[in-house]
Amino acid sequence: MAVYTLVDDEELIAFLATYDLGPLLSCKGIAEGVENSNYYLHTGAGSFILTLYEKRVAEADLPFFLNLMEHLAARGVTCPLPVKNCAGLALGRLAGRPAVIVTFLDGYSIHHPEIAHCAALGANLAQLHLAGADFAQRRRNALSVEGWRPLFSTCASRAEEVATGLRALVDAELDHLERNWPRDLPSGVIHADLFPDNVFFLGERISGLIDFYFACTDAYAYDLAICLNAWCFDAEHRYQPDKGAALLDAYRRIRPLSSAEIEAFPTLARGAALRFLLTRYVDWLNVPPGALVRPKDPREYLAKLRFHQSAADARVYGVGA
Amino acid sequence: MAVYTLVDDEELIAFLATYDLGPLLSCKGIAEGVENSNYYLHTGAGSFILTLYEKRVAEADLPFFLNLMEHLAARGVTCPLPVKNCAGLALGRLAGRPAVIVTFLDGYSIHHPEIAHCAALGANLAQLHLAGADFAQRRRNALSVEGWRPLFSTCASRAEEVATGLRALVDAELDHLERNWPRDLPSGVIHADLFPDNVFFLGERISGLIDFYFACTDAYAYDLAICLNAWCFDAEHRYQPDKGAALLDAYRRIRPLSSAEIEAFPTLARGAALRFLLTRYVDWLNVPPGALVRPKDPREYLAKLRFHQSAADARVYGVGA
Numbered sequence: 001m002a003v004y005t006l007v008d009d010e011e012l013i014a015f016l017a018t019y020d021l022g023p024l025l026s027c028k029g030i031a032e033g034v035e036n037s038n039y040y041l042h043t044g045a046g047s048f049i050l051t052l053y054e055k056r057v058a059e060a061d062l063p064f065f066l067n068l069m070e071h072l073a074a075r076g077v078t079c080p081l082p083v084k085n086c087a088g089l090a091l092g093r094l095a096g097r098p099a100v101i102v103t104f105l106d107g108y109s110i111h112h113p114e115i116a117h118c119a120a121l122g123a124n125l126a127q128l129h130l131a132g133a134d135f136a137q138r139r140r141n142a143l144s145v146e147g148w149r150p151l152f153s154t155c156a157s158r159a160e161e162v163a164t165g166l167r168a169l170v171d172a173e174l175d176h177l178e179r180n181w182p183r184d185l186p187s188g189v190i191h192a193d194l195f196p197d198n199v200f201f202l203g204e205r206i207s208g209l210i211d212f213y214f215a216c217t218d219a220y221a222y223d224l225a226i227c228l229n230a231w232c233f234d235a236e237h238r239y240q241p242d243k244g245a246a247l248l249d250a251y252r253r254i255r256p257l258s259s260a261e262i263e264a265f266p267t268l269a270r271g272a273a274l275r276f277l278l279t280r281y282v283d284w285l286n287v288p289p290g291a292l293v294r295p296k297d298p299r300e301y302l303a304k305l306r307f308h309q310s311a312a313d314a315r316v317y318g319v320g321a
Numbered sequence: 322m323a324v325y326t327l328v329d330d331e332e333l334i335a336f337l338a339t340y341d342l343g344p345l346l347s348c349k350g351i352a353e354g355v356e357n358s359n360y361y362l363h364t365g366a367g368s369f370i371l372t373l374y375e376k377r378v379a380e381a382d383l384p385f386f387l388n389l390m391e392h393l394a395a396r397g398v399t400c401p402l403p404v405k406n407c408a409g410l411a412l413g414r415l416a417g418r419p420a421v422i423v424t425f426l427d428g429y430s431i432h433h434p435e436i437a438h439c440a441a442l443g444a445n446l447a448q449l450h451l452a453g454a455d456f457a458q459r460r461r462n463a464l465s466v467e468g469w470r471p472l473f474s475t476c477a478s479r480a481e482e483v484a485t486g487l488r489a490l491v492d493a494e495l496d497h498l499e500r501n502w503p504r505d506l507p508s509g510v511i512h513a514d515l516f517p518d519n520v521f522f523l524g525e526r527i528s529g530l531i532d533f534y535f536a537c538t539d540a541y542a543y544d545l546a547i548c549l550n551a552w553c554f555d556a557e558h559r560y561q562p563d564k565g566a567a568l569l570d571a572y573r574r575i576r577p578l579s580s581a582e583i584e585a586f587p588t589l590a591r592g593a594a595l596r597f598l599l600t601r602y603v604d605w606l607n608v609p610p611g612a613l614v615r616p617k618d619p620r621e622y623l624a625k626l627r628f629h630q631s632a633a634d635a636r637v638y639g640v641g642a
Contacts, residue, residue, distance in 0.1 A: 008432035009522075025427040025523065028361060029352035040349060040361050042427060047363075106346040106363060111329035201330075202346065 005037045005052045007095045012050075015094045018085045019101065021045040032197075033211055037097070040104070047104035049080060052097040057213050059098050064139045065212050066090045066100060068132070068189060075131035077124075079209045080105060105208030107200025113231050116204040118243040122250030124206045125194065125227060129220045129255055132189030141192065141216040143275055145181045149174050151278050155285050162281055163299055170274070173305065177271050182219065182264035190223035191215055195230040221261040224251055225268035228317065229276065229304050237303035245318035257319065265314040273308055277301035326358045326373045328416045333371075336415045339406045340422065342366040353518075354532055358418070361425070368425035370401060373418040378534050380419050385460045386533050387411045387421060389453070389510060396452035398445075400530045401426060426529030428521025434552050437525040439564040443571030445527045446515065446548060450541045450576055453510030462513065462537040464596055466502045470495050472599050476606050483602055484620055491595070494626065498592050503540065503585035511544035512536055516551040542582040545572055546589035549638065550597065550625050558624035566639035578640065586635040594629055598622035 007027070016024050022044020030049075032038045035057055039050040053062065066082045070090070073081040080102035082090035092099050110117050143151075152170055159167035191198075193214040200208035224247070232243040251257075257265075280298035287295055314320035328348070337345050343365020351370075353359045356378055360371040374383065387403045391411070394402040401423035403411035413420050431438050464472075473491055480488035512519075514535040521529035545568070553564040572578075578586075601619035608616055635641035 009429050010433065012429075023523075024429060026425075026521075027429055030361065031350035031352070040351065042368075104347075108330050108333075108345060108348055112331065200347075202344075 005054065005095050005097050007037075007039065007050075007052070011095055015092060015099070016043060018087070018092065019083065020086055021048070021083070021101070033213075035211075035213055041101065048083065048101045049104055050094075050099065050101050052094060052099045054097070061139060061213075062091055062098055062100075064137050065215060067137060068135060068215055069102070069212055071135045072128065072131050077128050077131050077209065078105065078207055079212065105200055105210065107202050107207030109197050109199065110201050111196070113196055113243065115242055115246045117201065118231050119246040119250040120201070120204060120206045121194070121199060121227060121231060122224075122247040122252075123254055124199075124209065125191070125223060126251045126254035128191060128209065129188060129223070135189050138217045139215070141190075141218040143192075143214070143279065144218060144222075145177055145271060148274060148278055149178070151282060155282060158285055159281070162284060163302055166281075166302065169302075169305075170278070173270065173274055173309075177267065177274065180267050181271065182260065182267060185219035185221055185261055185264060186258060187217060187219050189215060190218045190220060192218065192223060192226060194223070194227050219261075219264075219268070220255070221257060221265060222268045222272065224248070225265065225272040226275075228269060229272050229301070233304055233307075237300055237307075239304075239307050239316075241316075241318060248317060248319050252319070262314045262320045265317060265319065266308060266311040269308040269311070269317070270305060273301050273305035277305055326375065326416050326418050328358075328360065328371075328373070332416055336413060336420065337364060339408070339413065340404065341407055342369070342404070342422070354534075356532075356534055362422065369404065369422045370425055371415075371420065371422050373415060373420045375418070382460060382534075383412055383419055383421075385458050386536060388458060389456060389536055390423070390533055392456045393449065393452050398449050398452050398530065399426065399528055400533065426521055426531065428523050428528030430518050430520065431522050432517070434517055434564065436563055436567045438522065439552050440567040440571040441522070441525060441527045442515070442520060442548060442552060443545075443568040443573075444575055445520075445530065446512070446544060447572045447575035449512060449530065450509060450544070456510050459538045460536070462511075462539040464513070464535070464600065465539060465543075466498055466592060469595060469599055470499070472603060476603060479606055480602070483605060484623055487602075487623065490623075490626075491599070494591065494595055494630075498588065498595065501588050502592065503581065503588060506540035506542055506582055506585060507579060508538060508540050510536060511539045511541060513539065513544060513547060515544070515548050540582075540585075540589070541576070542578060542586060543589045543593065545569070546586065546593040547596075549590060550593050550622070554625055554628075558621055558628075560625075560628050560637075562637075562639060569638060569640050573640070583635045583641045586638060586640065587629060587632040590629040590632070590638070591626060594622050594626035598626055 012027055013024050024043055026042035028040045030038050030040050036054050037052040041048040041050045069079050069082055072079050083101040084090050085092055090100055156167055198211040228244055232240050232247055234240055277298050280296050283295040284298050333348055334345050345364055347363035349361045351359050351361050357375050358373040362369040362371040390400050390403055393400050404422040405411050406413055411421055477488055519532040549565055553561050553568060555561055598619050601617050604616040605619050
């Protein structure tokens with residue numbers, strides 16, 4: 001649920017007049033994304049999504065995200081294409097916020113991904129990595145290993161409110177990952193947040209990848225590890241080997257993994273689990289009064305982290321020697 | 322903001338299979354209405370709104386609302402038309418809730434209604450009243466004068482939390498209205514909640530009237546008084562005579578008011594203000610923990626009630642001798 005900024009009809013009509021999209025026909029706040037305000041927009045030219053960027057997205061990063069979507073869309077990745085206004089700019093301003101209009105993508109999120117969905121995701125993720133390989137801009141991943149300890153330190157003292165033993169577990173895991181984090185893996189643009197909410201399907205075919213606002217330059221295999229965590233566990237947070245194998249096999253058919261990537265995979269999976277454990281933990285403790293968003297439970301990612309800690313090597317995930 | 326019940330893709334596809342609307346293409350929760358969960362729905366057959374009825378709407382009333390929309394749409398009122406499933410039924414069940422699909426209406430709500438909008442509203446309201454005159458079903462208005470005292474008594478003791486002197490003011494107003502409420506005015510189907518949120522415009526033309534879930538059988542002029550309260554005051558809750566005159570003149574050109582309706586109008590306007598003052602007051606005091614909806618300020622309607630109390634007769638509103 002995410003409509004933070006309300007847009008009135010007069011502002012919107014004036015904004016739309018700077019585009020070549022015909023008259024305003026309809027605009028409805030939609031429950032999509034958690035970082036921004038999103039609207040379904042219908043104009044004389046068709047259907048679009050209007051996004052207003054809220055404070056959590058740094059305005060200086062917006063050109064990276066918008067150029068990336070344009071770059072990927074031009075290479076056949078089914079992602080939203082930013083629409084340029086009459087001055088040739090994708091980024092505008094509406095209701096005091098940076099704002100863009102992007103193309104509307106049909107498709108719907110899958111609540112219970114099956115093996116076929118995981119396979120489709122693996123193939124699309126590999127295609128995204130290949131399509132982004134010649135993208136010239138770079139963006140540091142602020143939520144990688146260097147960022148985790150400072151993030152946890154902002155509220156480490158309250159860890160026992162969430163789970164018994166959590167503080168010691170996270171401290172030990174940070175020690176482990178800081179010592180063992182792989183540094184020289186093949187890298188480039190990654191999505192970094194490709195959860196089921198951000199992937200649209202029509203049947204078993206992927207029709208859209210959305211929400212590129214965590215995209216950054218990092219190891220490709222780390223993106224794969226994020227997807228494994230998000231897609232290949234059941235509702236009780238138990239790893240599903242057939243889904244994991246489908247994801248990884250489909251990925252490797254399009255972008256083969258190096259032996260270094262395979263060797264590092266359990267560490268990457270632990271890191272990916274810790275990253276979402278920590279951000280959910282911080283959000284959980286910092287729900288603002290009157291918030292219209294319910295935070296997600298960090299303990300889901302604690303369970304996933306524990307699973308990966310028990311993995312001796314990448315064979316657990318169906319890859320490696 | 323109103324998406325209370327989440328619908329997953331599997332349930333939705335199964336539900337849609339009972340309709341002749343083609344495959345599911347997209348479904349997004351939208352911030353429309355406060356009583357129900359609403360989704361923008363795109364299928365092979367076009368765009369629709371999917372509504373899931375939450376607890377506040379009595380299931381037994383749904384046939385009244387759905388039959389009314391069908392009746393009005395057949396007579397040229399631009400309201401959503403319930404879509405029937407393959408069994409010929411408009412009312413289905415989804416995610417444990419009564420659910421309907423209605424046609425999608427283009428248009429957008431006006432945040433700052435001007436005189437032309439008030440005139441368009443007056444004409445459309447009169448047309449709605451005439452179109453509903455031969456609607457056979459009846460539904461009592463549970464939020465008319467008989468309902469106000471019992472509603473207030475549920476939390477009268479907390480009135481001073483909202484405004485100094487509120488309890489005495491409401492008690493006196495209830496006494497006045499119960500003694501003076503007009504009983505024999507021309508009656509029929511009224512919308513009873515035709516706020517700017519529920520009226521879509523394309524330019525100065527009305528393209529849709531939505532949210533019929535307070536519709537009931539009551540005095541036509543009371544519906545007009547509700548609209549006057551909702552449309553003809555400025556942001557500081559000051560009455561705008563030019564907007565009021567535009568609303569009433571446009572209405573009377575299509576459905577003339579009787580002398581009894583004109584004489585009763587100040588009383589109806591007081592009652593309409595008290596009705597929304599009371600429901601907002603009760604909602605204000607009863608925000609459930611974790612609610613995703615912010616209640617509206619009841620004091621807006623206290624100011625409007627005070628204005629109407631000062632009206633000597635209907636000439637204040639530009640009608641009457």
